[in-house]
Every structure is written in structure tokens, then in C-alpha cells.
Amino acid sequence: GDSVTQMEGPVTLSEEAFLTINCTYTATGYPSLFWYVQYPGEGLQLLLKATKADDKGSNKGFEATYRKETTSFHLEKGSVQVSDSAVYFCALRGTGNQFYFGTGTSLTVIP
Amino acid sequence: GAVVSQHPSRVICKSGTSVKIECRSLDFQATTMFWYRQFPKKSLMLMATSNEGSKATYEQGVEKDKFLINHASLTLSTLTVTSAHPEDSSFYICSARDPGTVYSYEQYFGPGTRLTVT
Numbered sequence: 001g002d003s004v005t006q007m008e009g010p011v012t013l014s015e016e017a018f019l020t021i022n023c024t025y026t027a028t029g030y031p032s033l034f035w036y037v038q039y040p041g042e043g044l045q046l047l048l049k050a051t052k053a054d055d056k057g058s059n060k061g062f063e064a065t066y067r068k069e070t071t072s073f074h075l076e077k078g079s080v081q082v083s084d085s086a087v088y089f090c091a092l093r094g095t096g097n098q099f100y101f102g103t104g105t106s107l108t109v110i111p
Numbered sequence: 112g113a114v115v116s117q118h119p120s121r122v123i124c125k126s127g128t129s130v131k132i133e134c135r136s137l138d139f140q141a142t143t144m145f146w147y148r149q150f151p152k153k154s155l156m157l158m159a160t161s162n163e164g165s166k167a168t169y170e171q172g173v174e175k176d177k178f179l180i181n182h183a184s185l186t187l188s189t190l191t192v193t194s195a196h197p198e199d200s201s202f203y204i205c206s207a208r209d210p211g212t213v214y215s216y217e218q219y220f221g222p223g224t225r226l227t228v229t
Contacts, residue, residue, distance in 0.1 A: 036220070043117075043204055043222035044155075089154065097208075099145075099218060101154040 002027045002094040006102035013080055013109050021075040021105045023064075023090035031092040033057075033066050033073040038087045038104070047075075047088070080109045113139050113209045117221035124195055124228055132190045132224045134205030140185035141207035145218065146178075149202040161188045195228040202226075 007022040025031065032051045036044040048057030053068035062077045073090060090102040114137040124130045134144055142163050147155040159169045159180050167180035177199075179191040188207075192199055202225050206218040 044220040046219075093218075098157065098160075099155075099206075103154040 002031065002092060002098075002100045004090050004092055004100050004102040006088075006090045006105055008103070008105065010106040010108060013107070015082055015109055015111050016079045017109075019075070019077040019080045019084075019107070021088055021090075021107070023073045023075065023102060025071050025073065025090075025092050027071075027092055027094055029095040031094050033064070034091040034093065034099075035062070035064055035073070035075050036089040036091060036101075038089065040086070044089065080107070082109045082111055085109050113137075113207075113217070113219040115141075115205065115207045115219045115221040117203075117205055117224050119224060120222060121225045122227070124226070126196055126228055127194055129191055129193045130195055130226060132192075132203055132205075132226070134188045134190070134207065134221055136186045136207040136209075136219070139207075139209045141188075142185060142210060143208040144182060144188040145206045145208070146180060146188075146190050147204045147206070149204060149223070155204060158190075192226065195226070197228045200226055200228045 003026045005024050034049045035047040037047045038044050048059040050057040050066035056065045064073050064075045085108050087104045087106045089104045092100050116135045118133045144161040146158045149155045157170050158173045159167045161167045161180045161182040163182045169175045182188040202223050204223040206220045208218050
């Protein structure tokens, strides 16, 4: 069945460091891929998405490229800020329009 | 953009009582809403799919008699946790699908409801 695997955290970085959070997926067909962010005490917010192979989603300095050959959708940011501290979820929307989420990666950015 | 609200944001109830959580789509009509449960340090688990005017579809392992879902209008779905027990304590999140165009199935998530059963 469809599933998402993302790197376990927690991840702690200094401000302005480079961020990568790995995400790989297993799916039948051609899923859409998403990154959601959850700030403390809040619900999920869509960060970025990509709907087909080689698409690059980007928002707020974050980027992720839909790589069909490696079934990956790694999240990257060149220079993280304290305000980026949150839990990040990789997700896919399968052919049945159902969402499958990874386990989440907690990021803490220290000044 | 599309906004989904949940009420209450936090609720504490005694063991054995029932509690209702509302999920509303504020600026669009949602024929389909979803209810998720999030365990600490775990991912979101889909509990059920709620379709307006029809019975909810529950995921395997979710007790439909315990988690009652009603989707009486195009903007409101409710989740009632009946005879709550401490193990039901969790963060419950709903999402609503905005049909938009025929091929658009974007889901928008509510802010979640923290349920604590004492």
C-alpha cells in the first residue's frame, strides 16, 4: 500500500544552518506529494506541494523536488531561522485521494 | 484561502462522559471531511471519512460506535467521543476537501482539538 517514510528527529540546528529532512514514499500510480508544518499547539499548515515528477515545490525559503526515480521528496532550506522550529510532516495523496503521513520530524533552531 | 475551524480547541472531560468536537469549513462547501488522530510523537492516523448526507467510512480498527461522526451540512462535521476513557486522550484534527475544480482535491486542516480524559 501507499506509505511515507521520513527521517526521524529530533533535529537541532543553529540559526542560518542548512536544513535537509529526508522523505521517501511508496505508492501505486502517481501521487501528489506534500510537506506540512505544525507549530507548537497548532494544526497542520500546508508548506509546499508537488503534483508530478520533477516538480519543485517552494515556499518561505523551503524547497522540495519530486524525484520519481528515487521516490523521494526531501525538504531543504538554505538558512533556517528560530521561527522555523516546528514539526514537519511529509505526506502523499494517493490515487484514492487519501492522505498518508510520515511520522513527523521535529526541528529546533537555536540562536 | 480556505479556512477550517475546530471547536473546542481544548477540552477536558471525565471518564465515562461524551464529548463533541465540531469541524467547520468557513468559506467553502466541503462535501467530504476527514477526521485524524495524532498520538504524541507519532503521525496522523486517519480515523474516518465523513461525507455530507451519508454515513461515515471508518478505517480498520476504529470503533464506529465509540467515535460517532455526523456530517449534516456542507460546512459542518462533528465527531462525538462516547463514553470517553483516558486512552482516548489525544489530539484530534479534521480536514475538509475543497472540490474547487473537478480535478482539485486540496485538503485544508483545522487547528486541532486537544482532548484530555481524566
